[in-house]
Amino acid sequence: MSDDAQTEVQPGTPGEVFLAFLKLGLTSFGGPVAHVGYFRSEFVGRRKWLSDEQFGQLLAICQFLPGPASSQFGLSIGLLRSGWRGALAAFVAFTLPSVLLLVLFAAALPWLSGPVGKATLHGTKLMASAVVAHAVFGMATRLCPDRPRQTIAIVSAVTILLASSASAQLGVVVLAAMAGVVLLPGKSIPEASGCLDVPYGAGIGGLLLAVFVCLLCGLPSIATSAPDLSSLAAVFYRAGALVFGGGHVVLPLLEASVVAPGWATPDEFFAGYAAAQAIPGPMFAFSAYLGAVLAPEHSGLVWSTVAVVFMFLPGFLLVTGVLPFWKAVSHSSTATRAIAGVNAGVVGLLAAALYSPVFTSAVSTTADMATVLSAWALLSVWKASPLAVLACCLSASVLPVWLSF
Numbered sequence: 064m065s066d067d068a069q070t071e072v073q074p075g076t077p078g079e080v081f082l083a084f085l086k087l088g089l090t091s092f093g094g095p096v097a098h099v100g101y102f103r104s105e106f107v108g109r110r111k112w113l114s115d116e117q118f119g120q121l122l123a124i125c126q127f128l129p130g131p132a133s134s135q136f137g138l139s140i141g142l143l144r145s146g147w148r149g150a151l152a153a154f155v156a157f158t159l160p161s162v163l164l165l166v167l168f169a170a171a172l173p174w175l176s177g178p179v180g181k182a183t184l185h186g187t188k189l190m191a192s193a194v195v196a197h198a199v200f201g202m203a204t205r206l207c208p209d210r211p212r213q214t215i216a217i218v219s220a221v222t223i224l225l226a227s228s229a230s231a232q233l234g235v236v237v238l239a240a241m242a243g244v245v246l247l248p249g250k251s252i253p254e255a256s257g258c259l260d261v262p263y264g265a266g267i268g269g270l271l272l273a274v275f276v277c278l279l280c281g282l283p284s285i286a287t288s289a290p291d292l293s294s295l296a297a298v299f300y301r302a303g304a305l306v307f308g309g310g311h312v313v314l315p316l317l318e319a320s321v322v323a324p325g326w327a328t329p330d331e332f333f334a335g336y337a338a339a340q341a342i343p344g345p346m347f348a349f350s351a352y353l354g355a356v357l358a359p360e361h362s363g364l365v366w367s368t369v370a371v372v373f374m375f376l377p378g379f380l381l382v383t384g385v386l387p388f389w390k391a392v393s394h395s396s397t398a399t400r401a402i403a404g405v406n407a408g409v410v411g412l413l414a415a416a417l418y419s420p421v422f423t424s425a426v427s428t429t430a431d432m433a434t435v436l437s438a439w440a441l442l443s444v445w446k447a448s449p450l451a452v453l454a455c456c457l458s459a460s461v462l463p464v465w466l467s468f
Contacts, residue, residue, distance in 0.1 A: 075112070077148040080141045083110065084156035087137075091157075091343045092448060098133035098345075102140070112144055120259060124389055127402055129307045130378020131347040134158065138379055139386070146262050150383070154375070161344030162351040166367050168338045169355035172331065178464050184330045186460030187337035188425035190453045193438030194340050195417045198311040200443065202410050211246040212407035215239050219411025224418065228319055235408050236305055243404015249396035261386045271384035275377055279304050282373075290326040290357050295366060296373045299350055304377035307402070312409045313347065315416035321353060322420065329424045331356050337456075340449040350374035434459040 083105065091101045099122060106112045113121070121143075125135040134157065141153025175183055207213045219235045278300055286297035302316040314336060321327050335352035342348075354370030355363040385392060392398055426432050438456050441447040 075144045075149065077141075077145050077152040080145050080149040081152035081156045084137055084141065084153045085160075088157040088160040088344050091133075092450070094340075094346060094449075095131075095133040099136070102133075102136060106140055112140065117143075117259060120389075124385060125382060127392075127399075128378065128381045128385060129305060129405075130303060130381055131306070131345050131375060134345045134347060134375060135378050135382040139382055142262070142383065142386075143260065150379075154379070158345055158348060158371070158375070161339070161342050161348035162367070162371055164342050165335065165338060165348055165352035166355050166363065169335065169352045169363070169367075172334065172356065175334075179461060182461045182464040183457060184334050185425070186457035187453070188330070188333040188421075189431060189434050189460060190337045190340065190438060190449075190456040191333045192417070192421050192425045192435045193442060193452060193456070194337070194449065195311060195314065195413065195421050196435070196439050197442040199410065199414050199417050202311075202406075202413065206403075206406040206410050211242075212403065215242050215246070215404055215407040216411035216414065219408040220415045221411075223315070223412055223415035228323070232316060232319060232412060233301075233305065235412055236307070236405055239404045239408025239411075240401040241404070243400045243402070243407070244397055247400045247403050249400060259386065259389070263387065265387045268384045268387035271380050275304070275380035275384060278380075279377065288324070292366070292369055295354065295357065295369055299354075299370050299373040300377055303347070303374045304381075306378075307405045307409050311346070312413055313349065314421070315412055317349075317353065318416065318420055321357070327353065327356055329420060333421070333424065337453060341453045347371075347374050430459070 087098075087101055087105065091098050103118055107115055107118050121136060121139050125132045125139065128135065134154065137153045137157045138150045142150035145152070174180065203213075203216065207216050219239055222235055223231060282293075282297040282300050286294040288294070298317070298320040302313055302320065305316060306312045318332060322329055322332050332353070335349055335356065338352065339346055339349040348371070350370040350373075351367040354367035357370075358366035426435060434456060437459075438452050441452050441455065442449070
């Protein structure tokens with residue numbers, strides 16, 4: 064047996080967890096897939112907090128559940144390393160840099176009201192179109208490899224295009240899960256040999272899952288139709304609880320809940336979405352930006368904090384609740400077929416969002432279309448960084464305005 068396979072997670076301190084994840088929060092560009100590479104290099108290769116087997120098992124758990132996979136992964140590593148305080152340290156350190164950057168960006172929005180500012184916002188919307196198109200093609204290849212899952216994705220997209228609302232999206236997720244159970248072949252997740260030493264038992268795990276369900280059912284009952292703190296908590300909790308397949312899927316869920324009722328404008332929404340692509344850390348930090356944009360005057364930090372907490376909370380309750388039960392869940396053929404169906408469904412959901420509102424709100428001229436196609440090629444063919452793509456989209460949008468002066 065290799066030395067890596069024999070590695071066990073040794074107790075550590077919350078301070079060392081915080082510093083390790085702060086480094087990653089400041090430097091982890093590239094989204095959830097890239098974050099997995101950063102995590103393996105840091106915690107398996109350099110620090111040896113985990114074996115490859117343990118790392119693979121944690122990765123399977125976080126991919127199996129809804130929520131922000133890389134943040135759930137990081138919290139789980141912190142939990143195994145230093146208990147609940149380590150989990151909190153990992154989350155805060157990995158998320159805080161991107162949250163602060165996006166809150167600052169929200170504060171700068173009022174300065175973007177002139178011709179150059181409007182062109183800048185338009186450039187961010189073009190970049191968002193390219194990013195979502197790149198995500199749709201990548202997810203379709205990975206999550207819809209056969210005809211049954213392609214069918215689920217197409218039916219989901221058609222349904223959302225005809226009835227785009229938060230309730231319709233929830234219905235699509237439920238029906239996709241049922242279709243997966245019926246249409247897909249049975250397959251369980253391969254068991255990893257690494258032992259995960261979870262610092263609590265099934266009782267605590269069951270309690271955490273019960274809290275998840277109670278909040279999912281209870282928060283909508285106290286929400287109002289106005290953008291207040293109770294509605295903010297309900298909207299972001301629901302979005303965080305239903306995101307399967309990657310952070311980009313949060314786009315249509317939040318757009319239906321925030322833009323459609325008029326809480327935020329499309330320009331505000333897509334500017335923040337594009338900015339979230341160009342910074343390190345988790346995509347779900349987009350919630351901090353939206354909280355600041357929706358907040359009444361002088362309440363930005365409070366609203367951003369509420370948005371971030373309730374956006375990440377459901378995924379964290381799920382992953383910490385499932386950890387003690389993982390061995391049994393991973394061998395459930397029904398559960399894995401349902402998750403595969405849901406993943407196919409969210410490909411369709413995101414494909415529908417690519418057309419409306421992303422494409423319809425951003426592309427109005429042939430020059431816009433040329434910019435989006437070029438940005439998509441930079442991401443998909445030449446593997447350019449999102450920061451470089453954003454710079455190209457901003458240049459294409461802003462330079463003509465400057466030259467006209």
